[in-house]
Amino acid sequence: MQTFFQQLINGLSLGSIYALLALGYTMVYGIIKLINFAHGDIYMIGAFWGYYVINQYHVDFGVALVSSMVICAALGMLIEYLAYKPLRNSPRITALITAIGVSYFLENGMSFLFGANTRNFPQVVASHRFTVFGVAVTNIQLLIVTVSLLLMVALQLIVQHTRMGTAMRAVAVDQEAAELVGINPNHVISFTFGLGSALAGAAGVLIGLYYNSIDPLMGMVPGIKAFVAAVVGGIGSIPGAALGGFLIGILETFVQAIGLSAYKDAAVYVVLIVILVVLPAGIFGKNVKEKV
């Protein structure tokens, strides 16, 4: 039982990172139906930005987190403007290949400029270990889960209770109808990219703190897993992405805990395929019936 709770804590910490990333995927996909392959690389940039400001300006954790979110939001909006906006009306597969191109560009650009080696993320928050009923919890794990949950609540408030959030939901449902009532979809899409990228930036700083190491290719695998999380939760649904992220994180930790760590990635994909076959729209997704 102790091991169970221990793994649950580990899974929740990892899962909140996936959830933050999955939220970005799900919002972008919900609005322009694009799998933003570069999303995982924005998370990498977020981690590198945190590394840079902490080492260079000796700022504390909060400043690093917020500045990373701002930088990533700006970067996300810039990428959307330069690479995806010209392709708004092209086949979706073209936009997808462009997203892959952007991802390659960020990964290799960072390797080229700063080297491909792994770096140690500065430990700006001293790690403490608490033992509660025999379960070890570090303050960093608590920090990750708390910050993630706060960001998710903030996101939910933005999407449900602000004018921009209402506009986002409107564009996701029907872009043309939204335009007719005076919403500028370009602003909304740009804002969505900014919001998603800010969450990715936060996730980047948090993972740097948790795993203590960053490198230019760190975004690839978590990016794909976070997308899987978004699909499992029901793509386009914000609570679904959060739930999917936690599920994938917990699943991965438990598969690892029972000694099958070599198969942990396979387990994630098996769950993906099973969920897609049983619930094609994901857990919280709307199943749209096709009309002839």
Place this chain on the structure above:
Amino acid sequence: MAARWKAALVWLAIAVAGFYLINELIVVGVINSFIENMLVTIGINIILATGLNLIIGFSGQFSLGHAGFMALGAYATAIITQYLGNALGFYLSMAVGVVIAMVVAVIIGIPTLRLRGDYLAIATMGASEIIRVVLNNLKITNGAAGMYNIPALANWPTVYVLVCLTTLMIVNFARSRAGRAIQAIREDDIAAEAVGINPTKWKLAAFVMGAATAAVAGSLHAVYIQTIAPSDFGIMNSISILIIVVLGGVGSITGTFVAATVLGVLDTVLQSFGTLRMVIYALALILIMVFKPSGLLGRYEVSIRKLFEKKGVRHGTADSHESE
């Protein structure tokens, strides 16, 4: 009818002429082993990408797991040629790889082909990753270290002939009754079903056919490169095959040939740039997609038959109408 045969003969002549041209250039020394290597890589990529183009371009199914099927072919060859290291063993292993890939494609395809668009892409990607993880952990495949010392049983003529054969198969398949059924499903599956086409069956047929050609390419890759490891067949490899298809133009086999060649040459030329290579490659990819969203050739197809038919119409003969 006559135009069809004339076109077939011209294609055969082009294939034979191309073979002799490469052969002569090697004898003269214009093509050194470096360029020969590039040509073989381009050839293998053409086999992979034409197969994927059948799935994506003709049947409209978005598959992101092509490298997984390639891995099955490569590992079948690597394992069988350990015991039977001659040409017979190679072709036998290729056949075994193709059969395994087809069986796996049916197993993956039946549940996942019900999904659409991006969901299918993500499911096939997952399936291909599962194949890779299994290869990474089996004893017979030597785990993550992969297999090496695979006997060199293929040279450029083998690849050349197989490129011609697989392309011929795929083009003929795409133009057959089956191919028209598949394209009808791509355009509108409900309308296709209404005229008696079973969408699941034909989508599966295209998927299995694509998987089979990927296995052929995998076998060639194994005996030409002589070392394989599970990491050679990851998501990034599936994506690079997809890039060839989209860059050339989805649904255009000619485009696939052009894109595979352009990317192969680009890759070789940029080799001297080191890390900058991938940065330039990525930028080129983004720019081509932003300025030419339908790919280099769109849906354009070089057709010698059409050339003959146009001439036929101009001379007032009727055979162009018969040949269709």
